[in-house]
Amino acid sequence: MPVVYLTPQASPAMMDESEEEVDPRIESLLRKRQSLTNDLLENPYDLILYIKRALVYSDLAYPDLAAGDAYRALLLTDEVRDEGFEYHTQAVEALTGYAKGPFLDILDHGSLSGTQSRLPVSDDGEKDLPAFASLASIRCYQILSLNLLLCGCLRSAYNFCERGLAISPNNQELLNTRGYIHTVAERRIRRPISNANDLPDWGMVRREVYPWNSYEPDRFSDESLATLNAGLAEMAPKCTVEVAQLPILLGCPSRTDGYDIIPTCNQLGLFAKEYIAPGEDVLVEYSLVTANNRLKEPVCDACSGELPRLGSDSTAVNCPECYDTVFCTEYCFEQAQKLYHPAVCDKDTDSIAKDPDAKDADAALHLLLLARVLAMAAHQGIHPLDVNQIKYIWGDFISSKTNEIDLSPKAGPPPDWTLPFSFSYNIETPLHILEKMDIDIYATIADYDIWVFNTLYSKFRGTASARKNPRDGRPDVAAVHPYWCLANHDCNPNVTWEWGGRMVLKARETRVVGNAPGGIEAGEEILNHYCDVDLPVKERREWARGSLGGWCMCGRCRSESSNSQNNSPG
Structure with a gap:
């Protein structure tokens, strides 16, 4: 089935704000904000x-x-x-x-x-x-x-x-x-x-690890790497999660394309522990963080794979409490019961954000991914940012300091905020979903505040993948696969992928550049692709600027751009 990416994973470095000078006015306001938050909890x-x-x-x-x-x-x-x-x-x-x-x-x-x-x-x-x-x-x-x-709403x-x-x-x-x-x-x-x-009703807001957000783990710590590798062992036995060094995405076409040394940052990445042959599976990942924006689409409620045909030998399983909810196998039913479904079972949430207008199809999918994580958190009795499937995902954040508005008389232009935002999708409907789940939206503000929704959206918009419906070409099924998205983007990838209930990465038979032989050597990084790698460099970089927040700086883009500049007239 065709696949389209909503917004691929970006890979900026988390800036160290501990060494930044703190504006005393901001510091005072943050203390006041925390005091009022404590009062609201009471x-x-x-x-x-x-x-x-x-x-x-x-x-x-x-x-x-x-x-x-x-x-x-x-x-x-x-x-x-x-x-x-x-x-x-x-x-x-x-x-x-x-x-x-x-x-x-x-x-x-x-x-x-x-x-x-x-x-x-x-x-x-x-x-x-x-x-x-x-x-x-x-x-x-x-x-x-x-x-x-x-x-901007x-x-x-x-x-x-x-x-x-x-x-x-x-x-x-x-x-x-x-x-x-x-x-x-x-x-x-x-x-x-x-x-x-x-009137337009979508704008942009700050995309950051909020100063009061204590839920983001140290993704590079030995403890985090051990946790991630323990989860990876079964789905990608020949791979390991390690810290990778990536080029920093720049905000404009770079004069450094021809340089041997360019700015880099640290991010997590997937690496081969041993040789992986061309065509061999690299990773096969199952995820319950999925969404379907069609009301009666024949897909599994848990994994969003296609439901099996009806018949006496069908493996499909109906929920006994809300019969319209169907799972493709007993395994999916059991996983749903274990991780999320009781929080929404027979709660009249099924019709929310379903069958949207074409222009809202992507937004509806992101909202439904948010709803899934809220259900997982509610059923498991944990904070949404502690849900294991999204906890270690990087949300394309930048520092709070970078997002601040300079109020001085000689201030320059305001910062470019990068998180898409609307009143309906970021405030009104998430609160409505919680109410449908019989959650008190006031007494649970510690878990379900608006900044929590924004943080989750930041993570989804950096990692969510979606399938197009072959009937009309609109994205109608989406998912977040937390291990798949650890494989960083490159325009000369060494893997290809497909999603149909399971996300599968395979070693490429041949590479894009020079039709070089495929296969992945031990110690080599797994390089995924988030855009159409057959596009010319200018279009690939324009895509990256819109989706990742900066021009792609992979080796192939730098080489092709440098060659293009050298060959241009004058």
């Missing part, structure tokens, strides 16, 4: 705490995380106002603590013109809680619309603006934000906007 239904942390995230230049907290706060304002909602009692109790205190500056701070800023009080002197919640909702709309604008930003203005028509901050949205939109798509649906 009081997860306190919408005021979410608003406070959202404002800290805004100051730290994490507009996506600010929007996530503002959205949770907005949902809690609904919980306060509606007695029939699930968390009404907890949300009211949390807000009541503020009712007898002074007016909260964060709900005013000069931006709620057109809104009653002094709330009606009852006979006992307490503020009217529904009115208090309504005022808080306007603050949420302000934070959401502005920060989604900063993320213009349609969602506009919609939240309009919802806020429906409550407070003269709110100057919302009116200003709406004006900014129109200005940015017209510059971005270079034509007047006649309909909100014309």
Whole structure:
């Protein structure tokens, strides 16, 4: 079956931030963020705490995380106002603590013109809680619309603006934000906007190991290498995981193509322990981190391989609790029961992100991979970033310092953020999936915060592979194979691959360059390919810049580019 790569693995070095000078303002804000996070762990239904942390995230230049907290706060304002909602009692109790205190500056701070800023009080002197919640909702709309604008999610930003203005028509901050949205939109798509649906709704946010993320392992430690090699032994008995030295991907065509020495970084890679003959299997990997975005597609729920034909001798197994869920073999059924399926069994999650528009097919697959890992974490009772299948995957991260916005008067252009982001796929729908799984999205914020979703997306977007449906050419099945993605990219690979329930790497019969004989010698690195290696160098490098964040610097690309420059006229 044809295969297409959504976004292959990048291989930058993790920058050592320990030696970087820390801005005292950033340090102070990070301490404030941690203090508010600790308070939220104690009081997860306190919408005021979410608003406070959202404002800290805004100051730290994490507009996506600010929007996530503002959205949770907005949902809690609904919980306060509606007695029939699930968390009404907890949300009211949390807000009541503020009712007898002074007016909260964060709900005013000069931006709620057109809104009653002094709330009606009852006979006992307490503020009217529904009115208090309504005022808080306007603050949420302000934070959401502005920060989604900063993320580039213009349609969602506009919609939240309009919802806020429906409550407070003269709110100057919302009116200003709406004006900014129109200005940015017209510059971005270079034509007047006649309909909100014309607004783009995908942007870019920071792709990094967040300063507070304590879950990323030291991938180069002896302990990590031992763990990875123990898992590799069965699926690739002639291979080992070792630290590899790779060329750093550069942001522009390089003048160093002809140089013998170029900048390098360390990453993990696969190496042959002994000779592997041409055509021999190098790795055969089974993964449960899979996704299918077609509602009734005949694929296994566990491995996404094709289901066997119906009949008395069929190996297919139906889940006894949710009969529509089918596995290709008893083994897949048992693995699913062991690792993820009980968390989603009969929970009405099957239709989420299924049968999307063609333009959303890739995004839906990434979302469904996220949903699979969330189910694995929930069933196994662990943090999502501790799920073994994704723990050691590199997410194409760069340092937090590189992502910071320089606010000085002589600052240069803002940094290029590289993680695709939308309100629907990164905030709204993941929280909806958790609710479908009967997970309290407030009490479990330690495990299911927005930065956790972003970190998982970073890992998927660096490693996920997908198959095209032969009927319409759209990607409809995806998977993450954590060992397969350790084989680094090269435009003169020594392996080829195919995926059909198992990811299989085979030693190439012949190499691309010079039609050299295949086979892999002991000690040689396993070199995979993430793009069409038959493309000319310019197109391969343009692909790498879009998917990996920099121009490919493999030996073949450097040689062909250097030869092309030397042979060009003038």
